[in-house]
Amino acid sequence: MDWGALHTILGGVNKHSTSIGKIWLTVLFIFRIMILVVAAERVWGDEQDDFVCNTLQPGCRNVCYDHFFPISHIRLWALQLIFVSTPALLVAMHVAYRRHEKKRQFRKGDQKCEYKDIEEIRKQRFRIEGSLWWTYTSSIFFRLIFEAVFMYAFYFMYDGFRMPRLMKCNAWPCPNTVDCFVSRPTEKTVFTIFMIAVSSICILLNVAELCYLLTKFFLRRSKKAGNSKQQSNHENKEETKQNEMNELISDSCQNTVIGFSS
């Protein structure tokens, strides 16, 4: 059980995503999860062992480390990736529910069902409209919120995105102020900036996808309104024609009556 399982789960959602959604998923897997597993975990692997304080006082190193790193970068990223991937599950569940309904209809032998067999239902790709549109849009919205929250948490906890070389610590039991040195600060800064940059790109992709979906929604709505207007215009024309015919008939009737009477 590892990130591969997440890949399997999200791969299924990929089929029903927009093109921007597919790009987002690729960026997520290649530039975030893969970098995290292959590179970042090694860089932060020895973070506590190589965190060195200029003191022999037992316990001072532990306490200072805990003070400066309440939650390690690498764990924050792992949590961020998990939370950001979770909304896509909503879409996967909705699609599964729709498929289940269609299979039920098919099994009942519904005449309206247009599928030839169960396999076709399983392989079918649903269009993003109706209730699926709402699910998809809310999943993108939640993704954006989670990304923003985690980026802010990072910035807030570590006072920016830079990893200093030296930290001054005076938490008990350290005697007075003690110099503590972080291992691999430059490498950690580089990876932090990289992950933040990719996060920002993902945020931009999500915003673009949201705009695209909203535009599509409004265009579809205006098309429908336009169609219904055309239809009502058509209906109006039919009505006026019928009115004219009725008048002609009533006129001719009157003439006949007058003719008879005279």
Added chain:
Amino acid sequence: MSWAFLRDLLSGVNKYSTGIGRIWIAVVFMFRLLVYVAAAENIWKHEHDEFECNIKQPGCENVCFDHFFPVSHIRLWALQLIMVSTPSLLVVFHVAYRENREKHHNQKLYRNPGNIDGGLLCTYLISLILKTGLEIVFLVLFYKLYNGFKVPRLVKCDIKPCPNTVDCYISKPTEKMIFLYFLVATSCLCIVLNLSELSYLIFKYSIKCYLKRHMKKQQ
């Protein structure tokens, strides 16, 4: 043999679950199993090496660590995950038994062996009750063993062979506490999901029963 086995097991159960059951499986996968493997395991990896006491007395550190951590948080967490996923096996076994019976008698005994009705409904309800019970048991165990869900920075130890009272420092206490709270939150969420699934199923089938009886009376 690794967590992949549990993942496959839960995927198998997915087929015979209700909608809320599927949400429960998703929560267990994403927020408990994945967080455990991807993040939590590494925090507790070197907990013994990084546990430091202000003393040079040999054996004192070992004894103090053993006193304060009889069973490590991460091992309890792993046990909890395994125990909580296992009752779902009951449902899988029951469905397999039904399918076996059909094969044995060579005729269709059930409308659909995977349909939650009759005996399978009882098995499903029992598995839900067991899951909820085990979650609560583990939460209480965590609370009792560690005096709440806090992880202190400093613990004072005075067990032999430590001379007098010795200060011992736990590594990464804040990070451990954050993940413990996360564990408690997801456990509570799973308990709520199980209880709502239980009430939903009981409600649905009592309505069905009542309607059947009503129809029979009318006839």
